[in-house]
Amino acid sequence: MSWLGRLYDSTIGKKAIMAVTGVILFAFIIGHLAGNLQILIPDGGARIDAYGRFLHESPVLLWGSRLVLLASVFLHILTSVQLALRNRRARPQPYEFREWREASYASRTMMISGPLIALFVVYHLGHFTTGHFHGSFEPLKVHDNMISGLQVWWASAAYVAAMILLGTHVYHGGWSLFQSLGISHPRYTPLLKKGAAVVAVLITLGYVLIPATIWMGLVR
Amino acid sequence: MRLTLHVWRQKGPKDPGRIVTYDMPDVNPDMSFLEALDVLNERLIQRGEDPIAFDHDCREGICGACGMVINGIPHGPRRATTACQLHLRTFKDGDEIWVEPWRARAFPTIKDLVVDRSAFDRIIAAGGFVSVPTGSAPDGNALPVPKKVADLAMDAAQCIGCGACVASCPNGSAMLFVAAKVSHLGLLPQGRPERRDRARKMVEQMDREGFGACTNTGECEAACPKEIRLEFIARMNRDFLRGTFAERPEAE
Ligand code: HEM
Ligand code: FES
Numbered sequence: 001m002s003w004l005g006r007l008y009d010s011t012i013g014k015k016a017i018m019a020v021t022g023v024i025l026f027a028f029i030i031g032h033l034a035g036n037l038q039i040l041i042p043d044g045g046a047r048i049d050a051y052g053r054f055l056h057e058s059p060v061l062l063w064g065s066r067l068v069l070l071a072s073v074f075l076h077i078l079t080s081v082q083l084a085l086r087n088r089r090a091r092p093q094p095y096e097f098r099e100w101r102e103a104s105y106a107s108r109t110m111m112i113s114g115p116l117i118a119l120f121v122v123y124h125l126g127h128f129t130t131g132h133f134h135g136s137f138e139p140l141k142v143h144d145n146m147i148s149g150l151q152v153w154w155a156s157a158a159y160v161a162a163m164i165l166l167g168t169h170v171y172h173g174g175w176s177l178f179q180s181l182g183i184s185h186p187r188y189t190p191l192l193k194k195g196a197a198v199v200a201v202l203i204t205l206g207y208v209l210i211p212a213t214i215w216m217g218l219v220r
Numbered sequence: 221m222r223l224t225l226h227v228w229r230q231k232g233p234k235d236p237g238r239i240v241t242y243d244m245p246d247v248n249p250d251m252s253f254l255e256a257l258d259v260l261n262e263r264l265i266q267r268g269e270d271p272i273a274f275d276h277d278c279r280e281g282i283c284g285a286c287g288m289v290i291n292g293i294p295h296g297p298r299r300a301t302t303a304c305q306l307h308l309r310t311f312k313d314g315d316e317i318w319v320e321p322w323r324a325r326a327f328p329t330i331k332d333l334v335v336d337r338s339a340f341d342r343i344i345a346a347g348g349f350v351s352v353p354t355g356s357a358p359d360g361n362a363l364p365v366p367k368k369v370a371d372l373a374m375d376a377a378q379c380i381g382c383g384a385c386v387a388s389c390p391n392g393s394a395m396l397f398v399a400a401k402v403s404h405l406g407l408l409p410q411g412r413p414e415r416r417d418r419a420r421k422m423v424e425q426m427d428r429e430g431f432g433a434c435t436n437t438g439e440c441e442a443a444c445p446k447e448i449r450l451e452f453i454a455r456m457n458r459d460f461l462r463g464t465f466a467e468r469p470e471a472e
Contacts, residue, residue: 003464003465003467006420006424006464007461007464007465009427010423010424010427010460010464011393011423011426011427011431011432011433011434012423012433012434012456012457012460012461013460013461013464014433015433015434015457016457016461083432083433086391086432086433087390087391087392087393087432087433087435089325089430089432090324090325090326090391090392090393090430090431090432091323091324091325091391091392091432092325093323094323095289095292095320095323096226096228096239096318096320097226097289097291097292097318097320098292099291099292099293100439101293101439101442101443102437102438102439102441102442103390103437103438103439104437107435107436107437107438108390108437110435172436175436176435176436178454179434179436179450179453179454179457180434180436180457181457181458181461182454182455182456182457182458182459182460182461183454183458184450184451184453184454184455185451186451189451
């Protein structure tokens with residue numbers, strides 16, 4: 001078998017792929033948040049609409065980054081499902097009595113938060129990218145689309161719920177990825193865990209701010 | 221003191237098994253957990269019943285033979301303690317205690333609390349050794365090993381191969397065991413040349429045995445009677461990834 005086949009075939013290789021694709025998605029999550037927060041600028045949407053047009057200016061960059069993200073999502077999901085099936089098979093008979101001491105809630109629910117985030121991403125793309133799930137979608141009118149889309153209470157609620165799930169996912173994933181790639185140090189790993197928690201809270205708060213303020217009518 | 225034991229009884233590999241409850245009205249708090257099982261077994265034998273099968277050997281926490289899940293935790297509630305070193309004084313009078321075997325596909329149950337851990341032996345056989353002629357010990361200081369490195373290797377070498385990491389892992393993963401072996405051999409000069417190859421071979425065998433993958437929950441570290449750290453799993457990942465990703469092609 002080639003080295004690539006051996007890498008993919010192994011549990012550690014698959015986990016490394018999860019970590020690398022996780023980092024790419026993580027970078028996207030941060031960039032996307034920074035871009036979207038421009039909706040909070042009270043200029044009638046001038047800045048965020050300009051940002052939207054900027055993203056669409058170069059088809060090569062747009063489709064290039066979409067391709068990288070799509071490939072990352074695909075690999076991240078494929079490896080997670082393969083590993084999860086393997087993990088389930090590894091313990092065919094459950095314990096009658098089981099106690100958890102270290103495993104955080106977030107770490108035990110990665111296979112719940114992950115798929116729910118994937119579902120949300122499908123909804124989100126139909127909502128603000130293609131407009132299929134949006135009542136009054138107009139291409140490139142980012143500001144108007146966001147305001148009218150998120151004034152719907154249940155849409156706003158779905159965004160808030162998904163972002164809390166994303167927070168739990170990156171709370172564990174944010175430090176776990178280093179371990180998966182073989183990076184651990186008695187001095188820095190504890191800091192890394194705290195850092196991942198802070199980043200997870202900031203990401204969740206930042207994203208929740210958008211649907212929450214629009215729904216409350218603070219941003220229009 | 222009085223204890224109620226709910227013990228997993230399974231006649232053989234094919235028997236579905238079940239929990240059987242035993243009342244122990246008069247145990248001594250200074251007994252070890254295994255001694256309590258001995259006392260119970262004496263009584264079962266007197267009553268003409270089949271005694272509870274469980275593994276044990278040294279009874280001083282160094283051989284790794286004993287191992288059972290006690291109240292949902294491998295080796296019971298005390299940290300850094302094997303079941304043979306766990307004393308009944310850890311429990312309260314009147315406690316109910318659940319006792320089960322390690323549960324993993326790679327550790328099939330043979331009888332009651334005894335599981336077949338030969339998967340670990342096959343992982344060791346795949347690469348858990350140093351391929352150099354042994355002979356006599358080298359001269360003192362001929363092979364300098366920095367103190368910190370020696371300490372780290374010793375921390376990893378503490379692993380007694382009991383399998384508590386597999387038992388505690390939500391994924392039935394053996395990474396902590398394999399990591400301990402890969403680390404303790406790879407850190408020392410004699411084991412260094414083969415370290416990436418070793419990591420690759422041992423991990424591939426671990427995967428073949430049907431153990432799960434790591435999700436970095438930290439349960440194994442908490443369950444390990446020898447306090448092997450997650451840090452060693454990162455070290456194994458590093459050795460494995462380098463050994464696979466960055467390995468040089470074989471010379472023709
Ligand atoms: C925006 C989306 C996502 C981001 C930013 C993200 C990020 C991450 C990161 C950084 C990791 C750590 C990798 C490691 O431990 O090596 C991870 C792990 C994981 N992700 Fe995602 N992920 C996302 C979406 C998903 C989706 C859609 C699934 C669905 C199946 C998923 C399932 C998992 C699972 C099962 C793990 C492994 C958990 C563990 O090690 O305990 N993720 N994710
Ligand atoms: S019997 Fe040897 S470690 Fe418990």
